Amino acid sequence: MFDAMVEAFPGADLLCLWSDVEDRYPGRELTETWLARTPLRRRKALALPAMVPTWRGRRPGGYDWALVSTHLFAHHVSFDASPADFRKYVYVHSPARYVWDPELDTRGAGVLPRTVGPALRALDRRRAREHHAVAANSAFVRERVRRAWGRDADVIHPPVEVERIQAAGAWRDRLSPAERARLDALPRPFVLGASRFVPYKRLDLVVAAGEAAGLPVVLAGKGPGRAELAARAAEASVPVTVVDAPSDAMLYALYQEAAVFVFPAVEDFGIMPVEAMAAGTPVVGLREGGTSETVLDGTTGVLLESFASAASLAAAVTAAADLDRAACREHAQRFGRRTFDDRIRTWTGAASTAGEVARSSAAASGELDV
Structure with missing residues (x-):
């Protein structure tokens, strides 16, 4: 800022x-x-x-x-x-x-x-x-x-770096050979979660969303909670891949290629959901905090009262994945x-x-x- x-x-x-x-x-x-x-x-x-x-x-x-x-x-x-x-x-x-x-x-x-x-x-x-x-x-x-x-x-x-994200076209083309190999190895379609690896970001609920929808999960970021997330990933019923400290290009490529971006945290604003929409990816988040102001429920994502119900999580991920990605990109330009x-x-x-x-x-x- x-x-x-x-x-x-x-x-x-x-x-x-x-x-x-x-x-x-x-x-x-x-x-x-x-x-x-x-x-x-x-x-x-x-x-x-x-x-x-x-x-x-x-x-x-x-x-x-x-x-x-x-x-x-x-x-x-x-x-x-x-x-x-x-x-x-x-x-x-x-x-x-x-x-x-x-x-x-x-x-x-x-x-x-x-x-x-x-x-x-x-x-x-x-x-x-x-x-x-x-x-x-x-x-x-x-x-x-x-x-x-x-x-x-x-x-x-x-x-939010909306203009930068949207100016590049396909971010996979800007990756190093090692990064592209890493991206190509991910199972598809996948649910994406990204943030610092700290408890209040609730990335464990991204794993829960993937399990509820029966989809692989990718977690991107870094932080002191990495070991706890790895332990949660190891016991998950779906494949969970942790991408450590991604470059901007890698993060943007992950946004573009994810089926949905799941954001369980209650943030004052929340930059990452807007970045995901700028890349054309719908968001599943809470109807609380900044996400409720940036995500258009039913148009650029799905907002939930809580992440407590596996059935509602599964329905939200499925519904969000079917939303118009062009509408997500257009809406993000407001930010x-x-x-x-x-x-x-x-x-x-x-x-x-x-x-x-x-x-x-x-x-x-x-x-x-x-």
Whole structure:
């Protein structure tokens, strides 16, 4: 998201806690905070308590306005010498989950977070009153913003690489020989699941969907839950193949060649279901969270109340596989980079009469790699 903001406003000064990518924005100066020079940048969970005062610390300013991307505390950011009419536009991926929704983030389960939680919530809500305008990445998050901060928000869906996915034609043609051999060896038709291998993504339910429909399953990604998924795959009643750390080209080729993409997680938005639709693949997901806003039930996928029933899973996979893949590709275009650029510029239009940002007047700040 921060990358997209940087591209949309090429004249803005840039600020982040730290960046793990060297020369992330060639030709642009990216200012990192003091945390970038400490071991805390390698221990993100331990860095969390330092983030609040770091964002609020004194730093050069004089800006007319700032555009902030936040999922933790970036929206607390302040600048010296700001004019009285300084405007802070805040794009919210979620109010800090471990503060406001600890059941969704295990970082909020410890003694220290629970102890300081009430004070952090009060401070977070107070800082939210400073925002000139708030945008949420989905209606699902908009409700969370209203509950947490007492603020309304516009909904601007984040950018998905729709144009890139659709410009390539057949992604199998862009694979290395080893990748193509790997793709060709997969049993067909197959059900695809892809994400980080962590428990809340519920990739075990992708296996359950394949078992219910009697179809092979492919799981793509990487993460600490790999061993657990491999154990689940070994005991499955259908063939399950794990594709570790696929390249973008391999992931896009998997999207294109899957019968359906199954996404059991409850996400604030959910990039991968949109990527799958951009590749022409229908989605089976939940009628909750961002998926309910991006997938057209009965047109580009099938939405379920839960994944508990094998019979409903089987019916959903079968119905989704029969949907029009061209309709999936067309619908996904609503979530492309150009659409986002137009909306974010329109949303901040009051900040710049020329529709462009003068370097001396604006800043973009946000959380990278946190």
